[in-house]
Amino acid sequence: MTSIEDAPQVDLAPAEALTLAEIAELAGVSVATVSKVVNGRSEVGSETRALVEGLIRERGLRRQRRRIKPAGLVEVVFHELAGEYPIEIIKGVKDVAGYHGMNVIVSELSGQHVPGQRWIKDVLGRRPAGVITVFSGPTEEQRVLLATRDMPLVVLDPAGDPGRGVPSVGATNWSGGLEATRHLLELGHRRIAMITGPEFAFSGRARLDGYRAALDAAGLPADPALIRPGSFNIEDGVVQTHHLMDLADPPTAIFTANDGMAIGVYRAAHELGLRIPDDLSVVGFDDMAPWKWVNPPLTTVRQPLAEMGAAATEMLVKLASGEQLPQRRVELGTELMVRGSTAVPRD
Template sequence: MRPNARRTTLADIAQAAGVSVATVSKVVNGRGDVAPHTRTRVQELLHQHHYLAPVFRHTEAVESPTIEVQFQGGLKSYVAETLEGIIDTAAESGVSVVVSKASRAPHWARDLVSAGRRAVIAVTSVYTAAHLDELARSGLPLVVLDPLHLPDSRVNSVGATNFAGGLAATQHLLSLGHRRVAYLGGPTMAVCNQARMHGYRAAMEAGGAQVPDAYVRPGEFTYEAGVSGGAVLLGLQDPPTAIFAGNDEIAVGVVEAARVRGLRIPEDLSVVGFDDTSLARMASPPLTTVRQPLREMGGAALRTALRLANGEKAESHHIELATELVVRASTAPPREGTPARR
């Protein structure tokens, strides 16, 4: 701009684009409720006129959309590693990310739009029909990462092959010679838990191994649930020689329950987890577990959210990434006899 030249205003851009000043303001501030062709036209004019916002350059607001990432509960290893994938991919894509705990305050979605958010990624967060309606009214697209419940048809999601993971974990234990294998999982209605449990049951049935009712226990995806549930399983008249846990936190809790009873891992009890978080690698002994590609899942969620925010269609309504069994030191062939019980 020349020293004495008049600064281009929003009104100048609006007149040239044939839209309202309010519409131009929405584009400058990264709002999502602008038609894609209108947004493109306004952005072109902003560049042509070298428009500068009063506080920061318009290119920072227009070209660096902000994605809201919400999660519920504590910032556990699973969430932290998923967030790493989201944040790394955002940095590569020139996208800003704001991480928060899920809020259900009145007009929360409208407040996100007012704050310049362009899409929402939900990690371990539950959205009701009412929440989805508010998001739809606000124009904010939603991507759910590893949904706990079957997502609404309006929701895009990213997950992993939980059934195949449960199948692989149980087949590994059966291949070592275990026949008394139990499943200690998460909430009954959680979609991922159901898929892992069905994979476990399918492997047991294919291997001709019996599954007593007491060998399948739902719970929570927490260390405490692993300690308490593991104690119940190990206290059975015919306790399992191996336990497949619904996640790594449960598995570490099972290891503690075994330690309290004087059992050694894996000599007296084999344990398999799910997720392959840092907990699995730091456990003693290191856990055999099913690897969910958590960082890759986070990256896929970010790319999907960005496509939707730009008015494009997602590549798929549901993206499912492959799981992989990682064998470490917590599994071994069963020893003769049943585990000692105190």
């Protein structure tokens, strides 16, 4: 086998992508072998696969013509189909896809944030016009496979680094965390706790950084005892609120990194005989429709999930049509929705 450095040189313009034949010549393998790598076939050695995929990453793949017209499908991949979060995103995706005469197919990763090999094989078989992953993202190898099959990828609400050059859509999470905490400070709270999102999640870390920035601007040091870990689950809100209220100097307000954990705070407050907002103020993040009807209605940071879904789909349609994106990273604004779960702290 030939290394990239030892491969025979082909007279190509530096900016021009490579054809299958040119990749094969540079790698010192057959066109059939390159085709197997491009199509995700398993019967190729790991070193050869890495060599071919490296050339495709560096130079790109130029196709002469598309042999199979891709289906008019937008595939949306969720780490988990639970609650209002995916429903809101799907609304935005369907609005834009429908306008362009495309259908939407939804798949789930059973709680995983990185798709498995079965997923990529299924996607390659369905041949959608493009893929939107939500709070998850393919591996580098999977991104290469999508790219070599001319299937554009957009990452929505990235759980981690979406990958070099991969378009993504998110919300202004830092600003949202800042605004939520500033609201509690303006009410007079000084013992403000936060139940965070998972450590790996970019969005959760940004919300925590916004919380810390608001405290710092107010001249208050962030007390490590008031920062409790969470994983965006209701149970986290229940468990961590009990820990927080057991402190010698408990908080008068709790900001949670999503609405689900805020509802867990409500449950724990009920178990502890605390009244919201008289004894404890609560702020969530997301603005899911059902939480407007709890008692009292939840003060929260609105994350524009439907708009994020629509923006990701518009980007995908442009990419599938061969257009260039004006920007590859889009952040949509959050908004604090003040309702009944926050008040001036009791003396």
